[in-house]
Amino acid sequence: MTTVLLAGASGDLGARTTRALVARGADVRALTRPGAGPGKAARLAGLGATVVEADHADPAALQRASEGADVVVSTLNGVRDVMLGVQTRLLDAAVAAGVPRFVPSDFSADYRRVAPGSNRNFEIRRDFARVLDRAPIRATSVLNGAFADMLTGQAPIVLFGQSRVLYWGDADQQLDFTSKDDTAAFTADAALDEAAPRYLEIAGDVVTARQLATTMTELTGRRFRPTWAGTPGLVAGLAKVGRAVSRDGDEPFPAWQGMQYLHSMFSGDAQLGPLDNDRYGPRAWTTAREVLAAR
Numbered sequence: 001m002t003t004v005l006l007a008g009a010s011g012d013l014g015a016r017t018t019r020a021l022v023a024r025g026a027d028v029r030a031l032t033r034p035g036a037g038p039g040k041a042a043r044l045a046g047l048g049a050t051v052v053e054a055d056h057a058d059p060a061a062l063q064r065a066s067e068g069a070d071v072v073v074s075t076l077n078g079v080r081d082v083m084l085g086v087q088t089r090l091l092d093a094a095v096a097a098g099v100p101r102f103v104p105s106d107f108s109a110d111y112r113r114v115a116p117g118s119n120r121n122f123e124i125r126r127d128f129a130r131v132l133d134r135a136p137i138r139a140t141s142v143l144n145g146a147f148a149d150m151l152t153g154q155a156p157i158v159l160f161g162q163s164r165v166l167y168w169g170d171a172d173q174q175l176d177f178t179s180k181d182d183t184a185a186f187t188a189d190a191a192l193d194e195a196a197p198r199y200l201e202i203a204g205d206v207v208t209a210r211q212l213a214t215t216m217t218e219l220t221g222r223r224f225r226p227t228w229a230g231t232p233g234l235v236a237g238l239a240k241v242g243r244a245v246s247r248d249g250d251e252p253f254p255a256w257q258g259m260q261y262l263h264s265m266f267s268g269d270a271q272l273g274p275l276d277n278d279r280y281g282p283r284a285w286t287t288a289r290e291v292l293a294a295r
Helices: 012-023 038-046 059-066 080-096 120-134 148-152 180-191 209-220 232-245 255-266 288-294
Strands: 003-007 027-032 050-053 071-074 101-103 141-143 164-167 175-178 199-201 205-207 225-228
Touching (some): 003 012, 027 038, 050 059, 120 255, 175 255
Parallel strands (some): 141 199, 164 225
């Protein structure tokens, strides 16, 4: 039985990853901060995890929580103080405890390929990757493109009320999407894979804006039109202006960060490939059509 210390287990992706790990027979320790409350502990226990408390600012407590783990998995979510600060302390604790492997909370498109400064959240991941690659521990990052679940409203691509699908640049630019459940399931497999490489890239579906419009037309019986919203450079410029005037710089996904992600996707800069979808055998990946049909 593999022992997994999972940070961020109470979050959306973390809970899904907990379920997937437990289903694969892993012994999951869910890392929570002191005072998280009995409700959170009960929810995690209901998922099959053992709750372990440790202050994220206490290196000694994090090391004690890491003792005996075979792999530390992070599904933490936040900006620099979490993704670089807390994750670095968690990494240091894993190294000090002799944990062999570490899976960071990278879950994104290919941040290694984008231009410096073009995407804040990618930049933070790249900064942490430098720290991680210097540490004496084996690491595996899972890159999944964008979460397909966001197509149902969070991402301003499919406009349900206006019967339009927006695109920037080329309506035939390929876009990588993976559902949260599929990402969690693959991450669980990767966490239990002692031979996993440094990076694994997956996409449950690769579609274009034009294909999304056709899909929505077929699902609804209304004609959805692919609609040009400008160039990738335009949305990058809007993101820059939005960031300059924003008061929500500490939020993981303010509107301007979403614009940066759209630029990274529609420019093709962060496109994934080659894909590792079949590394753990065939599986029924959730398609964009299935996500949209469920909505």
